[in-house]
Amino acid sequence: MAKPASTFALDIWYFAALKSDVKTGKLIRVEIAGEPITLGRKKDGKLFALRDICPHRAAPFSAGRIVDDAVECPYHGWKFSADTGACTEIPALCEGNDMQTDKIKVRHFPAREQGNLIWVYIASDKRFAGAPDIEPPHFNMAGTPPRMRDSLVLNCHVDHAVIGLMDPAHGPFVHKQWWWRSAKSMHEKAKKFEPRELGFAMAAHSPSSNSFAYKLLGGKPITEITFRLPGIRTEEIKVGKRTLLSFTAVTPIDENRTEITQVFFTDMPLLKLLTPILKIGARKFLRQDGHMVDLQQMGLKYDPTLMLIEDADTQAKWYHRIKKEWAASRSEKRPFVNPVKAKTLRWRS
Ligand code: FES
Ligand SMILES: [Fe+2]
Structure with a gap:
């Protein structure tokens, strides 16, 4: 067999x-x-x-x-x-x-x-002994000391962890807290997306004004969020010449467990100072996601049919397509063709 x-x-x-x-x-x-x-x-x-x-x-x-x-x-x-x-x-x-x-x-x-x-x-071939024909992702900021690092094992398959990570609609419900946002602060968003290497990016934009945490940065921040296979999400915030790179990696442990790791790199003096506070916030966020994953498992164990809606779940659809195309391009020994086309996505969150 x-x-x-x-x-x-x-x-x-x-x-x-x-x-x-x-x-x-x-x-x-x-x-x-x-x-x-x-x-x-x-x-x-x-x-x-x-x-x-x-x-x-x-x-x-x-x-x-x-x-x-x-x-x-x-x-x-x-x-x-x-x-x-x-x-x-x-x-x-x-x-x-x-x-x-x-x-x-x-x-x-x-x-x-x-x-x-x-x-x-x-490698897909367990006897693979050569040099890989692709390079790991490169981030300039990853050369600076990590300011904080947090990891959590999520009790789910990597696909659910990735989709949860890029899901724009759960924020006001899962991460509802006085210092962040609430269902009342929900409003319509329109964001431009474009294809990127093995993934896609939400093109650089100024973050919404209801994000109090961003205001602490001073100046007008420009944010770019990228995702790439197998499960790497970065959020790069630039204020003038300074950068904060929030790096999140979703790495499957096995079929039912996935480790999510979050690391901040920054050369912003204020953020270096604020690291202990940011840490508390980021830890809380990740555990809120972990709790939702556990709740979701209560339903997933019955193997129900799931839905992905436009446009709130479009990124999840892209992830599935990218992953499938990656596997196909490898087995057919041809270049990867990114299935993502530039598009503006609209949702309320
Ligand atoms: S040497 Fe015997 S188990 Fe490794
Ligand atoms: Fe979340």
């Missing part, structure tokens, strides 16, 4: 961790799109990623250690090259045993650092 197709976008870079999470000499464990992965650094600081399951008897490497740029399994001490995933030593073998250890291989994942963000490439 053919294996069912993955429900995740593949042959693509996923956000895996922040640079500071992976210290030289330490191994950490992450799980991305159903793959347990151990991340570490070699002596020269270079990042590597191996499947976190020892091919001998399945112990996780992340509980072991790094010895001379090899990963040592904590169970029987087998060692695997950090570069290739090939077994380099089996301590239990006696002198004269000609077992070819390098035939034993652990899956090796391309890993890349871009500023303070760490990306791992998940």
Whole structure:
């Protein structure tokens, strides 16, 4: 029987961790799109990623250690090259045993650092060993120190997490609070969208005046919101020459769990000062979304038919189309054709 197709976008870079999470000499464990992965650094600081399951008897490497740029399994001490995933030593073998250890291989994942963000490439072909033909996303601000970082595991498939993230209509209901907005402040919005690399953008605009938080920035801020596959949303706010980049990554752990990570990068002096307050607000927002996901699961477990309406859910439709087109373009070995056309979307929120 053919294996069912993955429900995740593949042959693509996923956000895996922040640079500071992976210290030289330490191994950490992450799980991305159903793959347990151990991340570490070699002596020269270079990042590597191996499947976190020892091919001998399945112990996780992340509980072991790094010895001379090899990963040592904590169970029987087998060692695997950090570069290739090939077994380099089996301590239990006696002198004269000609077992070819390098035939034993652990899956090796391309890993890349871009500023303070760490990306791992998940190929559709589990034996993929080359260099990916696409680059992870690049953000200039990601080179500056992260001002705040918050993560939450949502109890849902990545598709629901992404759609929730880009859903413009839930704000006045899920994030209703005196300092933000209420159902009473709802009004009609019209925003211009355009296609972007592997996604789309809400073109630069001045945010609505009912967003009190923006007023704290001083000056007239210009905001641009982008989304790209597999689940990267950025909101870049510029005031004069200064920038705030709010980076959100939605990374599937497995079919039923998704990690959402939010990181702020900024060179605005006022915002650096206000970070502790912003943190409280952002944490609250994320947990409100998490609570709604849990409520939604009460219905989703009955596998009901769902609806996407125009224009409030148009971005969700685009996400589905982009994801489908990405998979098709890869399997047909042809360039990706962005299904999004420039359009003004109108909704009330
Ligand atoms: S389980 Fe890893 S060396 Fe035995
Ligand atoms: Fe939300």
